[in-house]
Amino acid sequence: MTTMNLLHAELLKARKQQINIFLVLIITFVAVFFHGWLVIAAKVNPSYIKDAEVFLPYYNSLNLSVKVISFFSSIIAIVFVANSVGGEYSQDTWKMILPRYGSRIKFITTKLIVGLLAMILLYLLGVTSWLALSAFSYWLLDLNPPPQVLLTLKNGLPVSNSLKTLVLEMFSMSFYGSLTLLATIGARSFPGGILGGSVSSLLMTTATIIPSKYVSLSLPSLHIANLSAQWMQNKKEIEAVAMAFRGNVSMSVSLVIVLAYITCFIITALLLFQKRDMAGH
Amino acid sequence: MEQDVAIVTEGLTKCYSKKSVVNNLDLEVMRGQVFGFLGPNGAGKTTTIRMLLGLVKPTAGKIQILGHNLFSNREMIAKKVGAIVETPAFYSYMTGRENLKVLMQSSNISASSKRIDYLLEMVGLKGREKEPVKQYSLGMKQRLGIAATLLSEPEILFLDEPTNGLDPAGTVEMRSLIINLSQQNYTIFLSSHLLNEVELMCTDVVIIQKGEKRLQGKMKELLAQGKEFAIEATPASLAIAVLENYCQTSITVDANGWIVFKAEHFEVPTILRLLIEKGVQIYQVQERRNSLEKLFLELTGQPSESFATVKMEVSLS
Ligand SMILES: Nc1ncnc2c1ncn2[C@@H]1O[C@H](COP(=O)(O)OP(=O)(O)O)[C@@H](O)[C@H]1O
Ligand SMILES: [Mg+2]
Numbered sequence: 162m163t164t165m166n167l168l169h170a171e172l173l174k175a176r177k178q179q180i181n182i183f184l185v186l187i188i189t190f191v192a193v194f195f196h197g198w199l200v201i202a203a204k205v206n207p208s209y210i211k212d213a214e215v216f217l218p219y220y221n222s223l224n225l226s227v228k229v230i231s232f233f234s235s236i237i238a239i240v241f242v243a244n245s246v247g248g249e250y251s252q253d254t255w256k257m258i259l260p261r262y263g264s265r266i267k268f269i270t271t272k273l274i275v276g277l278l279a280m281i282l283l284y285l286l287g288v289t290s291w292l293a294l295s296a297f298s299y300w301l302l303d304l305n306p307p308p309q310v311l312l313t314l315k316n317g318l319p320v321s322n323s324l325k326t327l328v329l330e331m332f333s334m335s336f337y338g339s340l341t342l343l344a345t346i347g348a349r350s351f352p353g354g355i356l357g358g359s360v361s362s363l364l365m366t367t368a369t370i371i372p373s374k375y376v377s378l379s380l381p382s383l384h385i386a387n388l389s390a391q392w393m394q395n396k397k398e399i400e401a402v403a404m405a406f407r408g409n410v411s412m413s414v415s416l417v418i419v420l421a422y423i424t425c426f427i428i429t430a431l432l433l434f435q436k437r438d439m440a441g442h
Numbered sequence: 443m444e445q446d447v448a449i450v451t452e453g454l455t456k457c458y459s460k461k462s463v464v465n466n467l468d469l470e471v472m473r474g475q476v477f478g479f480l481g482p483n484g485a486g487k488t489t490t491i492r493m494l495l496g497l498v499k500p501t502a503g504k505i506q507i508l509g510h511n512l513f514s515n516r517e518m519i520a521k522k523v524g525a526i527v528e529t530p531a532f533y534s535y536m537t538g539r540e541n542l543k544v545l546m547q548s549s550n551i552s553a554s555s556k557r558i559d560y561l562l563e564m565v566g567l568k569g570r571e572k573e574p575v576k577q578y579s580l581g582m583k584q585r586l587g588i589a590a591t592l593l594s595e596p597e598i599l600f601l602d603e604p605t606n607g608l609d610p611a612g613t614v615e616m617r618s619l620i621i622n623l624s625q626q627n628y629t630i631f632l633s634s635h636l637l638n639e640v641e642l643m644c645t646d647v648v649i650i651q652k653g654e655k656r657l658q659g660k661m662k663e664l665l666a667q668g669k670e671f672a673i674e675a676t677p678a679s680l681a682i683a684v685l686e687n688y689c690q691t692s693i694t695v696d697a698n699g700w701i702v703f704k705a706e707h708f709e710v711p712t713i714l715r716l717l718i719e720k721g722v723q724i725y726q727v728q729e730r731r732n733s734l735e736k737l738f739l740e741l742t743g744q745p746s747e748s749f750a751t752v753k754m755e756v757s758l759s
Contacts, residue, residue: 170547177536252534256527257590260495261549263517439497440489441528 167267171245171275180244181279184237188287191229196294203302210302217299219292220320226291227323230284231330238334239358241279242341245272247351255439265435273342273427280334284327325392333385336419337362339426346430349437374407381422384415391415447509448473448598448629449494454503456489456653463489465653467503471631471646473597476624478644478661479633486653487633488528491602494631495525508597521549524591525600529607530583534576538567538586541575542593549594561589565619581612588619598629605639617643641665670730671710672700673717681722688713702730 175181199216202209215221246269249255262268337358344357365382377383383405390398391412403409449471456464464486471477481487492498494505496516505512507519532541542561543553562571565585575583584604591599604620605613620643624630634640640647640661647664649657657664675681678701685693685703694702705713710727717724 164550166547166550166552169553170544173540173544173547174533174536177533177540179535253531254533256492256495256497256525257531257545258548259497260523260525261520261545261594263496263520436499438492438499440492 164267164271167262167271168275168278171271172278175241175245175275175279178244178248180240184233184240185283185286187233188230188283189290192226192287192291192294195229196298200298200301210304213298213302214304217295217302217304219295222292222295223288223320223323224326226288227284227326227330229291230287231326234280234330234334235337235362236359237283238276238280238337239341239355239362242272242276242338243345243351243354243358245276246342246345247348247354250345250349251351253441256441259439266431269342269431269434273338276338277331277335280331280338284330322393329385329389329392332388332419336381336385336423339423339430343426343430343433346434346437369405377405377407378410381419384410384418387415388412388419446473447471448475448507449477449631450504450506451490451494452504454490454493454505455501456486456493456498457501462501463653464493464500467650467653467655469648469655471629473629474627475646476620476630476632476644478640478647479631479650480635480637480640480647481633481650482635485635485650487635487650488602489653490650491525491527491600491631491633494600495523495527497527521551521594522597523600524594524596524598525602526584526587526591526604527600527602529580530587532575532583532586535574537572537574538562538578538582539571541586542571542590545590546593551594557593558589561592564592565589566615579612581608581615584608584612584616585619588616588623592623596628598631599623600631600633602633603635604632605634605636669707670702670704672696672702672728672730673714673724674700674726675717675722675724677722680720681717684717684720684722685713688716700728 199209199213203213216225249258259265259268340361341354341358344361345351345354348354348357362382365380368376368380369383371377383402386398387402387406387410389395390402447470449469451467451469454464454467454469455462467486467490479487479490489498493500494507494512496512507515508522510519512519532538533544536544539558539562542558546553546558559568562568565588567582567585567589570578570582575586578586588601588604591601601620605616608616617639620630620632624643632640632644644661647657647659647661648655673681678695678699681701682693682695685701689703689705691704696702703713714724714727
């Protein structure tokens with residue numbers, strides 16, 4: 162496959178970029194800090210053993226790791242995309258790289274695919290290292306396997322919940338990623354992309370309070386919340402979202418609306434990128 | 443015939459907010475030529491190169507590269523072209539070697555260590571390839587740039603002011619690299635604001651000024667017109683009289699007292715013998731190789747002070 166070369170090139174860049182290494186380090190730091198703290202606390206004060214017994218079994222550990230990474234997910238998506246595309250502006254490397262590609266659209270598409278791959282990889286890496294740390298702490302504290310392990314395994318709930326969260330997170334990261342892509346190409350810079358990506362996400366969150374059905378129905382962040390609430394069957398969240406929407410919106414409607422946003426952002430970004438001159442600064 | 447043409451532009455024009463930066467430019471570069479694209483700063487050289495690479499869209503005009511329309515054959519042409527545009531741009535957080543790897547793969551070619559090693563060796567970066575590019579000097583980056591242009595084994599090289607900003611040693615290295623390349627059958631499109639640089643390396647030249655073509659021709663033919671020599675001699679008045687009599691043109695004396703005259707190369711011994719016979723003392727003879735500058739002066743009727751001709755280098759070469 163010839164396009165594998167393009168993917169390899171982008172992956173190497175992503176791997177070497179300090180900001181991406183920093184993103185991985187943040188997640189690693191949180192994982193190490195959490196487990197280190199738990200083990201030391203349990204060793205010093207046996208009353209913490211109970212907490213360890215709750216947090217360390219793999220199904221809870223899985224859930225927790227996915228939640229922790231998800232906490233950072235939109236920031237990660239915004240920073241990654243802004244850096245991946247905006248970095249080419251700040252060092253003016255477009256002029257080296259674009260004449261090689263011939264097709265600009267192919268280039269941005271490659272970047273997007275690598276972005277998605279990187280997010281999946283980050284999640285996998287984060288979750289597996291979290292699980293490994295939990296297992297290690299479990300062993301350090303010499304805990305007995307609690308009976309719930311078998312119970313929950315049989316019901317299969319936590320694992321599938323984590324998987325659902327993962328899929329939802331990927332979806333929402335795709336949304337923030339495509340929004341940031343447009344912002345970065347629009348502003349032609351990394352800071353512009355970060356600013357555009359985060360300010361518009363902030364605006365969407367604050368716009369939730371505007372008391373208008375049409376405003377709330379047009380807010381992609383609310384639709385993402387709706388998808389999450391309904392798919393995870395979280396009653397409290399379903400009610401909260403319904404209140405914001407002033408009525409119920411089905412999952413498929415929300416899905417279509419968010420997908421439409423993503424498509425629009427990407428197509429506008431591509432058209433803008435295709436049309437613009439690369440004339441340096 | 444068609445196959446011998448590397449680059450053709452017809453009526454190439456670029457306007458930025460209604461002001462034309464490149465105006466109705468017709469170029470024809472044949473395969474194997476070392477084509478000098480000469481013009482003062484701001485003449486539109488970089489803009490032209492960016493258009494030839496598809497980085498900037500022309501406001502009007504046609505571009506054909508290797509016989510194909512650039513706009514409908516971008517991907518096919520991409521592999522056959524290598525380019526340095528203005529200052530070299532690399533991923534500073536990666537090593538020289540990693541940069542070459544990324545750039546090679548971006549041309550949609552599998553990274554070949556053999557090719558990369560060969561090119562690193564050729565540009566004299568062997569041993570430094572594992573250092574991050576942010577630690578490279580401008581000269582090293584520029585040489586890495588040359589290696590990068592050759593990754594996809596292209597046919598045409600665009601080199602936009604490749605010696606700009608380099609120190610004298612770096613300039614000499616870069617020039618010998620380019621001369622080396624020119625002997626390997628690459629078509630080289632070399633832009634420069636240095637008259638002597640183009641004179642030194644190019645077989646053909648186009649001079650542009652304010653986005654318009656002012657002069658075009660084979661270097662040899664252009665230089666053959668009005669070659670100049672200078673002598674340091676006493677008594678000056680006698681020397682000038684003898685020379686005026688021989689050359690039948692007015693003779694000038696430059697700021698340093700050198701007496702400058704136009705003559706063909708083969709006439710010089712005769713002229714010198716004549717001067718000596720008439721009792722002129724000759725201390726030094728120089729060939730004045732700044733005839734492109736003179737040409738430019740005659741052409742535009744204005745001194746080319748915006749051309750940074752390095753006089754020292756001119757007289758040394
Ligand atoms: N992106 C741009 N927007 C507006 N003007 C530009 C742009 N790029 C170049 N120019 C102008 O075009 C002219 C030619 O620039 P350039 O092609 O860089 O000249 P050269 O490379 O010959 O020094 C300059 O006057 C420059 O200011
Ligand atoms: Mg320039």
